Amino acid sequence: MPNDIPAPDGKVARRVLHFFWLTDYSASMGGKKIATLNQAIRESLPLIQKAVAAHPQVQVMMRAIKFSDEATWHVGPAPVSIEQFFWPELQADGLTATAKAVRLLISELSVEKMPRRGLPPVCILVSDGYCTDPEGEYDKAIADLNHTPWGMKAIRLAIAIGDESDYNEPELLKFSNQEKLGILKAHTPEELLNFIKWASTEATLSSSRSKSKDLTSETSNVALSPPPPTITSSTEPF
């Protein structure tokens, strides 16, 4: 019997993986740091596309929050498909409103904006300094992030730039929920380039691979293994 029944209605779509950059563009990021950041994110985009090509059921949608005196959308708030995503140049200026950036992120991680069924979002924070928001604001923002359903489930990574004395390691550690990984410390432009590429592709792949599991035997979120060591010809620090 010929079967020419039209398929039932309903919009079909691939699984959406929401990817958020949170990038510091405070004055201390000037020079090599911001130049390397701009370059690294641009170079990571085709790598993410290539990595996710093995998972055609996944659609990566990307957004970016930039923060200095304030936190604003660099790309967004509407998510942009990875194929359409373009990274506008960042120019360093101002302070380091990390708490405000986290707050902006939280506003997009509610179950009202992201359905309960979905892949864990990827959130990568890149910073070289101390949060300059009023004291306690950062901890409050992190506490709220940890109580936001998708904030808890997200793959959250932090990349620190420069010398350990320049940035607030405990502060950045609170953003990361990758216990084995801690924070990624980029002392040199080459390390920053590598970490941004590695973190963005590995986190995207890990989220894409995540699928139904027995919740009661799986207590932790998606966990990433440490990155391979950076083989570098240049050790010149920032």
Added chain:
Amino acid sequence: MEETRKTVPVSISPIGWACGCSRRGTSHAKDGRPCQDAHAIWSSSFMGEPILAVAVADGHGGARHDLSHCGAALAIQAAVGEVIASLPVAGSVGAWRPVSLAGEEEFHTRVTARWRESVVADAGRKPGLSPDGEGVPDLLTRYGSTLLIALIDGSECWVGQIGDGDILLVRPDGSIEAPVPKDETLLGMVTYSLSSRDSPGLWRTARFPIGAGGLLLLATDGLSDSFENPESEFHVFARSLSERVTGFGIERVGSALPGWLDGYSLNGSGDDMTLVLVSLNPVPGAEGFEQRTGETGMAPGNGTEAEAGGGTGSGPGGETPNAS
């Protein structure tokens, strides 16, 4: 993509019609993984009362659940097997109900226990795999699966669910009922499982009268995850599917199911997919009884269907695997 299996609707007079389909997802086909879904449709009568049991299971997949395709097949067997085992206990005509109203151990608890026993037995038959060599909890994890069940007699339906997946009822007027509410504690792609330590407490169950009838859907999560919004757009799909059944008959809809599911997997979640449909006739006295009875235009008869997507063998006694 796997060879399309013939999907033959099963008539269960006077309950209605049922058909189902399990398909290997495009991502599984690409990686050479088996379909980890399974479903069973079992019908019979006991002391003159019609009985229909439907089970849908979704093995978790992944390295930690490497035998979950077997776990899914064992899950549907456990569900139907427990129905059969419970029949003689019912005792008298008209007294049979799939689930006792009070007093006895809950049906789903017995299904869970039966599944666990069958997993241990299955492991014992596999070379190099024995619960003696590893703890039973770890073994159960390897077989981990969800399970959705619908048990229907002449007047009412009981549904039970552990883990993700969807059970929807589209009424003749187009309204949609979700007898088992979504578990708001689940977020992302995680799910509860028959292998969960406290699995008897993780079941969600409901009982409802068939009344005006309608189309009952049981589906694994791969299907609803293929829609832009797994809730609202999936409801659009369910309502539209009900219209297709009304307009074209369940036999033609059943024939179209494999192709549709393959399309959803290709353009959507990539996951394995199972969809079982039960077209419920209105019960005598209910609104729409005269108009809807027998409207599929198919000859009445009896039949059973079972399919283990993982290819691990036929289900419990009585069913006949579909021909490929």
